[in-house]
Amino acid sequence: MRVLIAAFAVLIAPLASAEETGERVIASLSQNAVGITSTFTGSEIFLYGAVERGRLSDARDDDIAVIVTVSGPRQPMTVRRKSRAFGIWINTTSVEIDEAPSFYAVASSAPLDEILSHTEDLRHRITVEKAVRVVGEARASASPDAFHDAAIRLSRAAGVYFESVGDVSIIGRTLFQTHIELPSNIIEGDYVARVFLLRNRAVIDKFTTRIVVSKVGFERWIYALAHEQSLIYGILSILVALFAGWGASEAFRLLRR
Amino acid sequence: MQIYLPIAELSVNVLLLLGLGGVIGMLSGLFGVGGGFLMTPLLIFIGIPPAVAVATGANQLVASSVSGVLSHLRRKTVDLRMGFVLTAGGAVGSVIGVQIFSLLRALGQIELLVSLCYVVFLGAIGGMMFFESVRALRRAKYGAPRKPRKHHGWIHGLPLKVRFRTSKLYISAIPPVLIGVAVGILAAIMGVGGGFIMVPAMIYLLGMPTVVVVGTSLFQIIFVTGLTTLLHATENQTVDAPLAIILMLGGVIGAQFGAAMGVRMKGEQLRILLAAMVLAVALKLGFDLVVTPGELYSFGESH
Numbered sequence: 001m002r003v004l005i006a007a008f009a010v011l012i013a014p015l016a017s018a019e020e021t022g023e024r025v026i027a028s029l030s031q032n033a034v035g036i037t038s039t040f041t042g043s044e045i046f047l048y049g050a051v052e053r054g055r056l057s058d059a060r061d062d063d064i065a066v067i068v069t070v071s072g073p074r075q076p077m078t079v080r081r082k083s084r085a086f087g088i089w090i091n092t093t094s095v096e097i098d099e100a101p102s103f104y105a106v107a108s109s110a111p112l113d114e115i116l117s118h119t120e121d122l123r124h125r126i127t128v129e130k131a132v133r134v135v136g137e138a139r140a141s142a143s144p145d146a147f148h149d150a151a152i153r154l155s156r157a158a159g160v161y162f163e164s165v166g167d168v169s170i171i172g173r174t175l176f177q178t179h180i181e182l183p184s185n186i187i188e189g190d191y192v193a194r195v196f197l198l199r200n201r202a203v204i205d206k207f208t209t210r211i212v213v214s215k216v217g218f219e220r221w222i223y224a225l226a227h228e229q230s231l232i233y234g235i236l237s238i239l240v241a242l243f244a245g246w247g248a249s250e251a252f253r254l255l256r257r
Numbered sequence: 258m259q260i261y262l263p264i265a266e267l268s269v270n271v272l273l274l275l276g277l278g279g280v281i282g283m284l285s286g287l288f289g290v291g292g293g294f295l296m297t298p299l300l301i302f303i304g305i306p307p308a309v310a311v312a313t314g315a316n317q318l319v320a321s322s323v324s325g326v327l328s329h330l331r332r333k334t335v336d337l338r339m340g341f342v343l344t345a346g347g348a349v350g351s352v353i354g355v356q357i358f359s360l361l362r363a364l365g366q367i368e369l370l371v372s373l374c375y376v377v378f379l380g381a382i383g384g385m386m387f388f389e390s391v392r393a394l395r396r397a398k399y400g401a402p403r404k405p406r407k408h409h410g411w412i413h414g415l416p417l418k419v420r421f422r423t424s425k426l427y428i429s430a431i432p433p434v435l436i437g438v439a440v441g442i443l444a445a446i447m448g449v450g451g452g453f454i455m456v457p458a459m460i461y462l463l464g465m466p467t468v469v470v471v472g473t474s475l476f477q478i479i480f481v482t483g484l485t486t487l488l489h490a491t492e493n494q495t496v497d498a499p500l501a502i503i504l505m506l507g508g509v510i511g512a513q514f515g516a517a518m519g520v521r522m523k524g525e526q527l528r529i530l531l532a533a534m535v536l537a538v539a540l541k542l543g544f545d546l547v548v549t550p551g552e553l554y555s556f557g558e559s560h
Contacts, residue, residue: 038499040261041268078557080365088546091365094557150554157552184261184268215263222263226494234490237316237498238483241505245323248509 024052025066025197025205032209034182034191035216042184045070045211048177049195057173065108065115065198066168067126070180070211072103072160073189079147079154095147100132102187103160107178109168117201124203126196128152128161159183188214264497265309271503273303278507282321285508286515287522288531290456291318291478293449294379296504297371298538307368309497311358311448312489316501318450318482321508322475329472336423336469339433340476343455346434347481350441355488358446362493365557369546374447376543382453383535390528397525424465424473432463437477445485450478453535 027049034043047068053061077100080091108115112127125131132151134144155161160183168178180193191211196203215223225233261268277299285292293314300310329335361367415429436458440451455474459465465473490496 036261038261038263039259041259078365080555080557082550082553082555084549088369089550089553090369091555094365147554151556154552154554154556184259185266187266219261219263222498226264226490226496226498230491230494231487233498234487234496237490237496237501238319238486240498240502241316241319241483241486242323242479244502244505244509245320245325246327248320248505248512249324249327252509252513 022054023064023197023199023204025195025207026050026052027068027193027195027207027209029193029209029211032211034211034213036188036214036219037216038218040184040219042186043182044179045182045193046177046179047193047195049175049207051174051176051197053174061173063199064170064173065110066170066176066178067106067108067112067116067196067198068168068178068180069107069126069131069194069196070103070105070182071101071131071192071194072186072213073191074099074101076100077151079151081147081150095134095144097147097151098133100151100155102189103182103191104128104131104155105161105180106163107167107180108163108165109170109176111165112163115198115201116203120198120201120203124194124196124206128156128163158185160185182213186213260499260503262305262497262500264313264495265305265500267304269303269305269500274500274503275507277303278317278504279511279514280507281504282508282511282513283515283518284511284531284534285321286512287518288515288527290531291321291450291452291475292508293318294375294447294453294535295538297448298375298542305497305500306495307371308358308362308489308493308495309500311371311446312486312493312495313497313501313504314448315444315482315485315489316496316498317504317508319479319486320501320505321512322450322478322482324509324512325475326472326479329475332472333423334469335472335476336421336465337476338419339421339424339426339465339469340473342419342430342433343437343440343473343477344480346437346439347441347444347477348437348484350438350443351445351481351485351488352441353438354442354445355485355492357442358489359492371447372542372546374443376539376546378443378447378454379535379539380543382457383532383539385457386528387532387536390525390532394525394529421465424463424469426463426465428463436462437481440477441481441485444478444481445488448485450475450482452478 027047030046051064077097078094079097080094082089083092106128116126121127121130132148134148152161168176170176191213193209193211195207197205258271259268260271281292281296297310297314301307326335361370415431417430418427419430420427440455443449443454444451452474456470459470459474460467486496
């Protein structure tokens with residue numbers, strides 16, 4: 001019973017703050033599924049949303065802010081550091097980042113430090129810096145923060161982590177819209193889009209929805225075959241190569257005649 | 258025109274890949290080498306993960322060596338018996354090589370191993386070829402007589418002698434098997450056919466006639482790269498079939514142009530050019546190992 005009450009309390013907690021101001025946020029995506037086909041060059045997802053109020057909007061609502069985050073599947077990752085040994089650069093130390101999203105985009109209606117407090121950021125893990133976590137064993141290593149920062153820097157350089165300040169446009173105090181570019185080097189899995197409604201640097205409501213990214217058609221087939229039937233895949237790869245080599249040799253013999 | 262590669266998990270321009278296959282095919286037609294030593298570093302350079310580049314490179318080499326062997330078979334310039342002996346060693350070598358590859362990949366040292374192998378082997382072979390060719394050109398100029406090839410006495414003292422009719426040799430099977438093992442290991446680690454090691458070894462160590470060397474080496478490369486492809490596919494799941502097919506397509510077309518160009522050029526000039534290219538690749542990779550990198554951190558492959 002106590003567990004139930006606790007669970008209920010957790011469920012009701014975010015609602016409570018929304019109750020106080022009577023504001024709720026809802027949103028919808030242009031698509032909830034992204035298929036990676038052989039011509040996939042990335043995808044652009046549009047998000048539309050609205051703030052619900054039990055009253056008419058007025059000048060008090062000019063100070064609302066919206067942050068949208070899209071996060072790829074979370075996974076542990078290894079970050080390695082090179083150092084010079086025997087005159088050459090070798091990977092010497094590595095740190096396991098416990099949890100890092102494979103993709104992370106943050107769009108906001110204003111600069112994040114103006115609309116989001118540090119405690120709210122910690123609670124909801126909104127900024128890129130908070131979304132990547134080094135805990136447990138890795139914390140004990142010599143310089144976990146350097147590896148944490150490196151993971152973010154590398155992901156930014158690869159174009160899978162980014163912020164777009166001002167990309168959420170709020171229309172008439174109630175409606176808002178934004179778009180998130182998914183690059184071509186994203187991985188498969190369940191992506192989570194979160195929409196935060198903020199006032200006075202505090203989150204007053206939150207909306208979550210899912211985007212399923214998966215390889216489809218030929219790409220799906222090749223990937224599944226390579227991983228689940230790797231022996232057959234290997235044999236097929238060789239047969240294709242043998243055939244290509246034989247075909248080329250025959251084709252050019254005919255051409256020369 | 259972009260294509261998404263399902264195993265490498267990124268999108269690459271098809272024309273770039275076709276061009277890459279074409280240029281390397283042209284060089285291989287021109288010089289009679291597989292071109293794997295250029296293909297793998299270039300694939301890594303355009304952003305393909307090293308493990309995928311090595312495995313896919315091996316797959317692509319199966320196609321180019323098959324088309325090469327078929328024309329050598331028609332000219333009867335393949336020593337099949339020698340080919341099978343080399344292949345037996347090569348099979349053992351590629352199994353060992355793929356194991357080493359998997360182990361070092363897990364340890365995060367695979368890029369270092371691949372780079373080091375390239376620097377050491379390409380540097381040594383390129384250097385040897387370069388000086389040899391320069392000396393040969395000088396000899397041709399001053400008309401000095403060419404020294405007769407030395408036959409190594411110790412090779413003839415080994416047991417398990419086999420008669421290789423096409424090569425006109427009666428030697429122990431042990432040295433060819435050992436050469437096969439060495440080349441197999443390199444094929445698995447470097448994603449190369451190993452022709453650049455095999456050909457000099459056959460000429461200088463085994464004393465095979467030059468005429469059968471290229472065909473026999475290609476014959477053995479089919480099996481070694483084929484086995485390497487299979488092992489990488491099952492152990493590491495890193496063979497990207499669509500990537501391999503595009504490279505093959507570019508490669509076979511390029512090879513025909515290369516072969517046509519090769520007819521018009523002198524052998525020694527070709528070898529100097531090839532040596533210069535091999536040395537350039539080795540120097541570039543060596544330089545990257547020594548110079549302080551702009552980014553000290555990198556993601557491990559197994560994340």
